[in-house]
Amino acid sequence: MPEPVANQSSAAVPPATGVEKSTIDLAPPVAEQAAPAVTLPVSTPQPVPTLYESVKHQQEAPVAQRRVLAEDLQWNLSPVKKLSDLCINVLVSRFEAPLVPDEEYWQRKSVVTFKLCNVRDHGGSWKRLFFESNVQKILEDFVPQYGGEQEMDLMTQLDLGAPYINKLQVRQLRPTDYDARKTEKEGGTGAGSLHGRSSHKFTSGNGDGVHPDHLNLGMVFSKLKNLEELDICYSVRDCGIEFQWEYFGMTMNDCVYLSDVLKSNRVLRSLTVAASGIDDDRCHLIANALMENRTLKNLDLSHNLIGDAGARAIATVFTNPSSPLTHITLANNKIGQTGGTFLATALLRNPKLVQLSLRMNFLGDKGGSAIFTALRENTTLQQLDLSCNQLGPTTVAAMCTTLKLNTRVPASLDMSCNKLGHGDVAKDLLRSTTVEAGKPQGPPKLAAVEDGREASEDAAGKAIFDAVSQNKYLTHLDLRMTGVSQEFQQAIQGIVNENKSGL
Template sequence: MSESNLIKTHSRFYLSVNPAADGRKMRSIIAEDPEWSLAEVPALTKLCLQCIVKNFTEKPILDELKPSHKSYVLERLSPSLPLTVTANLISDESYWRRCTEARWGPSDVTAYGNSWKRMFFERHLEGIIELFIPDVTDTRTVLELVPLCRNYVKRLKISQLLPPIKEPPRFDEDDESDCVSDAGSDGPSVDHFDFQILLDKLGNLEELHLVYGVKGCGMNFEWNLFEFTFRDCECLAKALKSCKTLQVFSVHRSKVDDDKCCILASHLLDHPSLLELDLSHNHIGDRGAKAISKLLNQSKLKKLNLYNNRIRGPGAQALAQALSRNTTLTSLVLRLNRIGDEGGQALGQALMKNKTLVNLHLGANKMTEPSAMALSRALVDNSTLKILNLSNNKLGADGGKVLEEGISHNCSLVECDLRLTDVDQESELYITQTLRTNQSLTGRKPHHSPNDEV
């Protein structure tokens, strides 16, 4: 192109970009290069940041950046980056929120201390444990995650634990007898996930909730899918003892019987931090209750939940004896057991000595008028108990009268559930009015928990 034509081309370009430079109406030029654009060339800084984002897995650069540049990179990082890269490098909550919602959809973070990073790692570790198959899943899938998540995991809620895959016995046509004996000698190394490999490594773990069962087994139902074995129990008990930071422990709907309860209780006797124990929906009887009573004497438990077990009078008497000396327990739930008047009277006598219990749930325990009399006498002297649930016990009209008398001398009780107790309406009305007076004096409103249903 000649110099004159080049000048003309530049002048047309200048006038198309700067129409104010000439009063005449000008047409925009058409570039010969189809990829040519009037878009502004990105700054070198931006190009460098884009390169950092693109190559973050191979060369993660973050802390060295200025705050504004760091924000730019974090907003553009993929939520699917390897955890080995991001876990201990990225603390930005917005990034972990994107990771969480990309995997599980919109989520409520309030139950995780409003920490998206904690929520992500707790749910991630829970998922690995819930899908762990003994002798099939490599334990390294759990152990390799520990250095990445141990600073952020405070609670684990395991809703299922899978048993080993049950293989049918194989028979050799040449020597059937030998093969049968060999097959009988082989077996899984563990019955469920062994928490001994994990709990002592989670230095911030405060809560552990377990169910030894399988969700959604459907037509593949077998009883062995819901079996908490002795080997499981021994492994779990040792793991609990090694987890010095644990404050809340529950294993429910897992067929924990007296023998297994004794094993768990013996390993928790000197636990330095355990405050809440939930063994609800199991098969615990009197021997198990006696083992727990020893735990009450030596531990710092504040809450004990034995809802829906098989505890009868002797077991309740052992718990009552421990309760009369205990100075830490604030809540005891014995709903849906079989303590009867033998246990009800013992607990009433314990309340005359106990000075710390605030909540006592004795619903559906086959108690009658003698239990009401013992509890009534206790309420005359007890100034600590605030919530008493006696629902679904056959206390009768006379039982209601004696409770009415005891509550009339009490200023601390603010709730007393008497549904389905055959207490007459006059007594129930008087008790309700007295409780309202106590509520106004203490400024406490009635509290209804999910376990309050009859």
């Protein structure tokens, strides 16, 4: 029998040398392990972050750490300014080259846009001319509509032109619902209702019809902070066959709007409201507002319906010591002898009035003589216009007495279109006129005539000639269409020209 083969694992164990085993190790032998291999670290390629991801990471990092308090209502992340805006600001702040003048542009723009362009009426500035003419056109075409968008457009245009507008001349103001009524008539639906004024008037609280209102001037003045001169007319131009009486005239509401402006405005220096149907009641409202105004110097209420009561209200204004009025024009109204007396009394106490125009009224001899009597104590009035006032010989006598005082008041006098050379009083003037030695005698052939029409003409002419020859300060005297003969007019004008050249 073959001998059993020993375990290979035990056979592989080398025999012990020098020491004998006392026991037999039954554990399996451990195989000899080889030296561990060196493993090199292998790096996995990572994607390179883009610029966007880097910026996003930087922005999200503080956001993740930020704690927003809901009760902090004042917290707000201020937006970052655009780079384009920053560049523009830097360029503007460091721009040293001279700017190109823009007057040539505004000149071309104005000539193309408007038919009449007189730059002298706008301070010599084409830019002013364009903006003032543009706003004028907008106001003239504006139709007030409650709740309409046209009002917002008007405010926008006023904001744009406000820095350059110093003077406005508005030749028409359209009433409320003007376009609606015009369209109604063109369509034929309201032809029968357009005959009466009351058909298109609003109804007030007491049931009475009132005219439709126009543009609220307070809204305009709230934007135009530099407006110094305003010439406005409450009427409609070129209405054609759509003519209606309610298109013309200032309503009481319009007058209240204007009065509120005069009370609060501190810039306006000249106001003209002509041909607007201003009667005594409306004149009272304007006069009360002028009592609180401290800047208005020129007031023109020509071609209205102002009577004696309105003249009294105006007289009260310029007797106020704090009133700055220096020029007043009340031409073509209904002021009679009583109103002229009120104005004459006011002249006695007014220390500022320089120019007064009362032409085309009804002062009569009584009113005219009262004014000339008041001028004997007035020291400021330089220009007086009493043309076309039904003046007569009584006024001539008062005028001659005033001129003989040889004062500086008045320097300019308009007496045209009055019957100064007619009436029995003219003959009395001729008899009472005495000529001192060494003074101009006037045309001798006319001075000797004492009968008929020529006597009356020569009487007034001789009296005026004698008075003017004693005055060295009168530089303008208009005697056209007064009944004074042509010869005396030429002689008087010669003395006036000498006075003018001597000053």
